[in-house]
Amino acid sequence: MTPTNTESGSGSTTKPEPAAQARDGAAQARDGTAQARGAAAQTRDLAAQARDPAAPAPESGTPLAGRPRWTLAVKLALLFSALLLLVQTGVYVASSLAISRIATGEVSERLEVGAKVFRQVFDQDRRRLELTATVLSADFAFREAIATNDVPTMLSVLSNHGQRINADVMMLAGLNDIVVADTQSLRSSVRNAGSRFPFPELTAAAERDGQASGIVVMKDGNPYQLVVLPVMAPRPIARLAVGFRIDSKLARELKAVTGLDVSFAHLDGDWRVYTSTLPQESLPALADILRKNEGNNAPFQASFNGEPYEMRVVPLADSSGERVAAILQSPLAETLAPFNLLNTTLFTAGSIALLLGILGSVWVARHLTRPVARLTLLVDRIGRGEFLLGERVRSNDEIGHLAKRFDAMREGLAERESRILDLTYMDPLTGLPNRTRLVEAVHQRLAGGGTCSILYLNLDRFRLINQTLGHAFGDRVLTAVGQRIRDLLQGDALVARAGGDEFAVLLSNQDPANAEALARALATTLERPLVIDDHPVDVGAAIGVAHAPAHASAADEFLRAADAAMQVAKARRAPFVVFEPEKKRTGEGQLSLLTEMRRAIANNEFVLYYQPKIHLASGRLSGAEALIRWHHPSLGLRAPDSFIPFAEQTGYIRHLTGEVIRMAAQQAAAWRRGGDPIEIAFNLSPRDLLVPDLPRRITEAVARFGGVISDLCCEVTESSAMEDPEAAVQRLHALRELGLTIAIDDFGTGYSSLSYIQRLPASALKIDQSFVRHMNSRPQAATIVRSTIELAHSLGLSVTAEGVEDAETLNSLKAWGCDYAQGYFFGRPMPAHEFDRWRAIYGPALAVVSVNTSHHATVATVAAVADLAALGSPGNIDAD
């Protein structure tokens, strides 16, 4: 909703505001009031609070249990790891193969190089021999010694030169091939002198080519590398042989140079390895290997001494007929050691890389999926209705974009839920919290242990307003009333529409006196007419006040108490009534009330009070309305409200009505007997009309006291016949036929239509006192009264105005042609004996005064006097 969502964390704290403002804007547009906004906000907060206990705590839930939280991560990690494993394995295998190939090559190469070096060293030795021989053969002194046949000198020269190159043999022979001198004789027992020069092939070759070399086996059985050449002076004068023994020393030297094990073998009937750098005991085995690989000049592998060796046989010479071979060998392990090390290193490095790669991939996977997991968590929380999330999934990738979309969705959801909540907890008409919200608030308030008060308010005559001015107008009245209440009450007060034409104000932390002061102020405020479309509308209200915890500890109880108090206020026509616990008790102990009423009938605790009804044209007393009163032995005079509604509900009203009929019939007969009969009107409740033998009972009562039935008049409210219209109407006709006058009582407070009224066999109509009482102050009430009078007259009904309390009203009524009037202005309801006293004064006074004063003043004066005279009874709770 806002672009700052994903930009900074601060957006989250200010988050609810734009949504609230948007809603507020909507609310404002609906209501056009500032209060509505506050109420809505209050509603929301409270609704949130109310929900909270029920909602699971964000972290205490078990959303993670079934969530495939790591699946994606595991997949990614596995994929990466598998790829890595594949690559690493491939690299390792390729490397190993390459290494193996290189190693094998290296082994062959090593042998090859070794063999080359071997040959080179061997050749070098030969060249050394040749060089020495050449140098020696050219030595003048040597030649001189030869020429002079000086054998000692010859030997000496031979030894000397032989030592220079560490030659093992130096031998001189004459041209006749007879050995003249040899150095072997100096160091060993071998004697060659005088024998034939033992290398005829080499001698011949030397004769031919100037010099010759080869391998020969000499008398000591050892093969020698030998160089033979003639001594020239400048023609040949002798033959010289110089040689090295091919022995262990040479093998060691060659090993030092080539790095290979060197063995020498001689074919002497069979191959015999006669010297080696290897241990002596392994030589027979080597001879075996040599036999098997004879003639093979290529490198080969053979197991030797339990170890694999790479070997090569180098034949040294065949020219002289001797077969001597060198065996070069290298332990594979030694050659392969660095490769094995390399292999191991590669494997280790690969494993480490693999491990790191796997760890890395796991990390990457988790890193990648962590926002997803968090997003999932957030979505879960959104699913649980937690919209005011303090955290965001922040990243710049696709997941970040997704998170932003989610966030937008979350805001949309939050907004919509908030709206739904508003609807749940708000009265759409007035924009005020509704009853549900009120109950919750009360509940919460009481649960919190705080003190609070409730003002329960019911509008007067709202039904009439709806009926006459239309429901749309009624709605506007309700809205205006709500507004007016809110205007009056600021701060902590929760103003709710409790339903229909009822409002409630919940005051927190107010002491009872303060609450009652507010109730009074509220009543006063509502007394002022509302002005809607330039129409002043007169709506009064009855207000019930209850305090908690004094009056109730539970929400239901509390509201009931306030409601009950309101009912009392309504009944008393008092601005407000504070709940009294005993009233609650009467409500609670209804069974005992029933018992009490039975007893009261038996004990004649019920009495009738009579209020005078004046014929306005003459000013004379024309009748009286009988009103039931209960002289309770312990409680005193009980208000009709405290038992009539209960009696109506329980059906006991029949007995009460019967009692009333009886007493009225008795009184009517008494007055008739007294010679000055007046009509006594009594009230019938709707339930009475459903009693079939009502006419009979009336007849019986009249007959019992010897009265005249036409002295009685029954008053029914316009709604009396609503319950079962046919039966009621039929019953009324029956009564009418008996000769009773039928009047419609409390006209204006019901919902009856004129056509309905027309169907009733009534001959009179009584305008409700609530209209009459405010006639002077409220023009609309006057209008209603006046038009009702006209209407009734046009229907052929006589009109009685109730609640006349001053002369001005009286004058207006007379001016509008009202037939009768009733009210404190003439006389309050009073017991029969007081009524008689009142009548005793009023009648004569009226006669005297009417001679010389204007009619209006007369009636008023007389009435006032009579009223004063009649005073004596304290009971003045009026209920029409």
Place this chain on the structure above:
Amino acid sequence: MHLLPSLTAPARAAPCAAAHVARVAVRIAALGALLLAGAAAADPLTVKITNQAGAPLANAVVMAIPPRLPPPRKPRPVAIEQKDREFLPFVTVVEVGTSVTFPNRDPLLHHVYSFSPAKVFEIKLYNGDSRSVLFDKPGPVALGCNIHDWMEAHIYVAPTPYFARTDAQGQARLNLPAGAYTLQTWHPYQNGVLPPTDLKMAGPQSQSLTLPVTVPPAKAKPPNDPNQY
């Protein structure tokens, strides 16, 4: 000398031949003395020598030994030069009792020697003219230079005044008074000794002989670079 029998084999043969020659020579000399008055002039003998391949053999020595040697006379001195690090000539035939000098014509020193039984000598590092060496015994003498291995020359000390050396065409010409002779040949590379042949000179004569030889591999001679050698 007798300590080296193998080397002296030809030498041993030589006295035998010499005795025989001497006997023949005595007879020839006697005959020649008889004929000397009548035969004031000698007749030419031409000997053509080829090798075993039939090719003319140069540097072969042809000697005619009369039964009786003429009275000794003082032979003319002979010189064998060393020039351009070579002996010149390669083969020289001298009569017994001839003094030979070895003048060094090179700007460097030479060291001439011989270990041959007929004459062992050496002339140590010298330049220019050398002392003379008297060859008083018949037989072949191989000359070498101790400094230059490739230098080789041969002197054949002949027991007769009648001798010649074949030229490039393998021909040798001798002027022999009439009479009987023993004809001998020698070549430094010969494979063995050709048996002497009898010859009766009465007018010009010519002979053809085949002398098998084995020419040894030529010894390497470094280029003559005074700056280097």
